[in-house]
Amino acid sequence: MSNTLQRFLTSHNVNYEVITHPYSETSMASAQTAHVPVERMVKAVVLKDEKGYVIAAIPSTNHLNLREINQALKRQLSLASEEELCELFGDCSAGAIPAVGEAFGMPTIWDEQLAYEPDFYLEGGDHQELVHISHYDFMEMMKSCPHGTFSAHN
Numbered sequence: 001m002s003n004t005l006q007r008f009l010t011s012h013n014v015n016y017e018v019i020t021h022p023y024s025e026t027s028m029a030s031a032q033t034a035h036v037p038v039e040r041m042v043k044a045v046v047l048k049d050e051k052g053y054v055i056a057a058i059p060s061t062n063h064l065n066l067r068e069i070n071q072a073l074k075r076q077l078s079l080a081s082e083e084e085l086c087e088l089f090g091d092c093s094a095g096a097i098p099a100v101g102e103a104f105g106m107p108t109i110w111d112e113q114l115a116y117e118p119d120f121y122l123e124g125g126d127h128q129e130l131v132h133i134s135h136y137d138f139m140e141m142m143k144s145c146p147h148g149t150f151s152a153h154n
Helices: 003-011 027-034 066-073 082-088 112-116 135-142
Strands: 016-020 041-049 052-059 062-064 108-111 119-123 129-134 151-153
Touching: 027 041, 027 119, 027 129, 041 082, 052 062, 052 112, 052 151, 066 108, 108 112, 119 135, 129 135
Parallel strands: 041 119, 052 108
Antiparallel strands: 016 129, 041 052, 062 151, 119 129
16 A cells, blocks of 8 residues: 555544455456445546646546536646656556545545445555545545546446
8 A cells, every 4th residue: 555645544534444456457457356346446537737736536437528627627637647647656556546636745626426425445556455435534535625527437
């Protein structure tokens, strides 16, 4: 698990459980190999523009609608490159970014579809651990973050 994420969760008194699973490359595959409901898996999409970076936290079963998120934030965001992700998330493996931007000093916007799930699973920063968080704790972490509907089911 990412030390940065672990410190953030601990310092914010977030109760969490680490779930170990066989190596997997994607959030959907992580949910499947960990035997957790894929609709409760939250993936991070890292976006950028001239103002900086933003993490969009969306259900792993969805695709981000970039036009919608740009309208919501009044920005011109695009996807961050793999090289940028390696620099921004030094203690995370590529493709295993936790969907908690504040832990890494960047804002998060979350999709309102997440509000209906009883609990959540996030990438832990590697390809073999998920972080299980209650609905209450996730919503507490996101309470000051903007939200909207900007993703759609695959």
